[in-house]
Amino acid sequence: MVGWAIAVHGGAGVDPNLPTERQEQAKQLLTRCLNLGISALRSSASAIDVVELVVRELETDPIFNSGRGSALTEKGTVEMEASIMDGVGRRCGAVSGLSTVKNPVSLARLVMDKSPHSYLAFSGAEDFAKQMGVEREENDYFVTEDNVGMLKVAKEANSIVFDYRIPTTGYESCGAGVESPIRMNGLPISVYAPETVGCVVVDSQGRCAAATSTGGLMNKRIGRIGDSPLIGAGTYACDVCGVSCTGEGEAIIRGTLAREVAAVMEYKGLALQEAVDFVIKERLDEGQAGLIAVSKTGEVAYGFNCVGMFRGCATEDGFMEVGIWE
Amino acid sequence: MVGWAIAVHGGAGVDPTLPTERQELAKQLLTRCLNLGITALKSSVSAIDVVELVVRELETDPTFNSGRGSALTEKGTVEMEASIMDGSGRRCGAVSGLTTVKNPVSLARLVMDKSPHSYLGFSGAEDFAKQMGVEREENDYFVTEDNIGMLKIAQEANSIVFDYRIPTNGYESCGVEVENPIRMNGLPISVYAPETVGCVAVDSQGHCAAATSTGGLMNKRTGRIGDSPLIGAGTYACDVCGVSCTGEGEAIIRGTLAREVAAVMEYKGLGLQEAVDFVIKERLDEGQAGLIAVSKTGEVACGYNCVGMFRGCATEDGFMEVAIWE
Numbered sequence: 230m231v232g233w234a235i236a237v238h239g240g241a242g243v244d245p246n247l248p249t250e251r252q253e254q255a256k257q258l259l260t261r262c263l264n265l266g267i268s269a270l271r272s273s274a275s276a277i278d279v280v281e282l283v284v285r286e287l288e289t290d291p292i293f294n295s296g297r298g299s300a301l302t303e304k305g306t307v308e309m310e311a312s313i314m315d316g317v318g319r320r321c322g323a324v325s326g327l328s329t330v331k332n333p334v335s336l337a338r339l340v341m342d343k344s345p346h347s348y349l350a351f352s353g354a355e356d357f358a359k360q361m362g363v364e365r366e367e368n369d370y371f372v373t374e375d376n377v378g379m380l381k382v383a384k385e386a387n388s389i390v391f392d393y394r395i396p397t398t399g400y401e402s403c404g405a406g407v408e409s410p411i412r413m414n415g416l417p418i419s420v421y422a423p424e425t426v427g428c429v430v431v432d433s434q435g436r437c438a439a440a441t442s443t444g445g446l447m448n449k450r451i452g453r454i455g456d457s458p459l460i461g462a463g464t465y466a467c468d469v470c471g472v473s474c475t476g477e478g479e480a481i482i483r484g485t486l487a488r489e490v491a492a493v494m495e496y497k498g499l500a501l502q503e504a505v506d507f508v509i510k511e512r513l514d515e516g517q518a519g520l521i522a523v524s525k526t527g528e529v530a531y532g533f534n535c536v537g538m539f540r541g542c543a544t545e546d547g548f549m550e551v552g553i554w555e
Numbered sequence: 556m557v558g559w560a561i562a563v564h565g566g567a568g569v570d571p572t573l574p575t576e577r578q579e580l581a582k583q584l585l586t587r588c589l590n591l592g593i594t595a596l597k598s599s600v601s602a603i604d605v606v607e608l609v610v611r612e613l614e615t616d617p618t619f620n621s622g623r624g625s626a627l628t629e630k631g632t633v634e635m636e637a638s639i640m641d642g643s644g645r646r647c648g649a650v651s652g653l654t655t656v657k658n659p660v661s662l663a664r665l666v667m668d669k670s671p672h673s674y675l676g677f678s679g680a681e682d683f684a685k686q687m688g689v690e691r692e693e694n695d696y697f698v699t700e701d702n703i704g705m706l707k708i709a710q711e712a713n714s715i716v717f718d719y720r721i722p723t724n725g726y727e728s729c730g731v732e733v734e735n736p737i738r739m740n741g742l743p744i745s746v747y748a749p750e751t752v753g754c755v756a757v758d759s760q761g762h763c764a765a766a767t768s769t770g771g772l773m774n775k776r777t778g779r780i781g782d783s784p785l786i787g788a789g790t791y792a793c794d795v796c797g798v799s800c801t802g803e804g805e806a807i808i809r810g811t812l813a814r815e816v817a818a819v820m821e822y823k824g825l826g827l828q829e830a831v832d833f834v835i836k837e838r839l840d841e842g843q844a845g846l847i848a849v850s851k852t853g854e855v856a857c858g859y860n861c862v863g864m865f866r867g868c869a870t871e872d873g874f875m876e877v878a879i880w881e
Binding site: 318319320321323325326344346347348349350351352353354355356357449450451452453454455459460461462465478479482483484485488489492493496497514 | 644652776780785822840
């Protein structure tokens with residue numbers, strides 16, 4: 230028996246001018262989700278069940294960029310994606326291009342458990358959702374006023390931005406505070422704050438699991454797939470650890486970030502925090518991202534190379550921390 | 556200056572009773588594609604351009620399961636996918652769910668070079684194709700008689716099969732020879748022969764590149780995404796090597812197979828062939844797959860744990876081999 234451990238995130242890259250009340254709201258949500266997971270772990274729920282239930286909660290709350298509250302495509306619609314991985318046997322499931330599924334992470338779980346495939350997308354994934362009878366909603370359930378406003382701002386700036394949870398009236402001060410506008414793939418990003426959500430858990434049997442869910446990039450092209458549903462990039466779990474990433478999708482994909490943490494533990498013998506630090510430092514080049522991770526021995530760690538990451542961690546010995554900044 | 560090297564594949568897992576004339580056809584195509592790549596490499600074409608042009612040729616020929624000749628979905632349509640990666644800077648591009656694009660690998664290249672994203676799928680990818688003005692065809696261009704026959708058999712067997720290039724009237728003898736019917740994700744696979752195509756190359760500057768393209772599984776659900784478009788799973792290229800995989804998609808995804816070859820070279824200091832052997836042996840569990848790889852120092856290697864892989868390799872010092880079996 231090892232001590233359990235859990236971490237949640239709500240996105241890496243946070244505007245330093247984020248209004249305090251928004252910061253508080255975010256921390257309250259992270260705390261609530263952490264506590265949900267902790268209760269489940271204390272009741273001996275398995276890691277794979279815990280990551281799913283926690284990410285469901287993050288998707289259902291409109292604060293972060295997943296499920297309800299997802300970033301909008303260039304057409305004002307949502308195309309949600311998620312992946313989940315069970316360290317036991319490295320089983321995995323992923324979905325992309327969802328437009329009506331209330332909890333994408335649960336559909337990803339069904340792909341893993343109830344389909345012969347690993348990854349279903351777009352209308353095929355929606356068909357599977359209908360077949361599985363998961364909860365579904367109309368598009369406007371997922372669309373929040375804040376995001377409608379952000380899309381407008383993004384279009385005016387003719388840029389793809391990370392969804393950023395600030396009121397549009399605060400945008401001017403936010404933009405002013407940012408000294409070096411972030412660029413991604415050559416496009417200016419006026420406001421830099423992706424809020425993909427994720428959860429990683431190791432249960433008392435030492436089993437690791439990970440799940441990640443997102444609406445993707447604000448003003449993205451229809452059909453754009455990011456790192457969150459990609460096994461080895463946004464999500465990974467195996468015998469030794471569970472990892473969920475967030476940030477610049479392209480950098481996470483190129484860096485196979487989630488797999489990398491496990492690989493340096495397995496092949497270089499690094500411990501969890503060392504592995505996380507190594508990966509953040511060495512695999513991102515000029516890309517900006519963050520990640521959370523747990524190890525089979527009950528450790529929890531996180532790392533990010535950008536300004537801030539919404540996160541929370543807890544371990545069985547009573548340690549608990551919710552933070553945004555360094 | 557290092558010697559260049561190139562490898563191509565047309566799928567791992569080949570029925571041992573494949574009629575001789577089919578084997579010859581396949582070997583002729585592999586030889587032709589290899590020679591196309593060799594000519595380009597001798598003219599100092601870069602690795603990324605070589606892998607694209609070779610995979611285009613494989614897609615255009617109906618023999619293997621990509622582009623024209625793609626496996627069919629449960630609905631009798633094609634949904635093609637591909638990915639390409641440039642070891643220089645680890646830039647990458649991928650597409651899924653294509654129905655009209657004559658050369659999926661070239662659209663993946665355009666995603667990499669001409670879009671702010673890394674991966675586009677389904678109708679969004681088709682929109683991008685129209686915008687880019689790539690060559691497009693009606694669905695029946697891609698559908699071959701052989702595949703219509705295979706789909707029928709698969710549906711009768713109520714199974715998902717790998718696309719297998721045998722005449723339908725030879726099927727009866729083929730099934731008989733297979734002693735242990737392969738199963739994938741709990742479904743029986745009556746005929747086991749995925750024919751995803753791929754190419755890896757290292758040019759005389761030591762730059763590596765890789766590309767993979769496929770129609771996916773015969774009788775797959777619409778919306779099913781396999782390993783071929785997933786960076787780190789079916790395709791990977793970096794400073795040290797270029798890798799393209801083929802076989803059971805789920806096993807390749809779970810094993811992050813293509814990235815793994817590079818990871819054990821980087822982190823365990825293995826040479827190319829050692830790395831390939833290690834990955835095939837250690838990362839596949841009961842999954843069946845194969846891969847081709849090149850290293851920045853001009854080596855080429857292949858490995859597979861199933862019966863046969865259509866492949867060809869060549870190096871600048873004059874070595875050339877085209878084969879199917881051990």
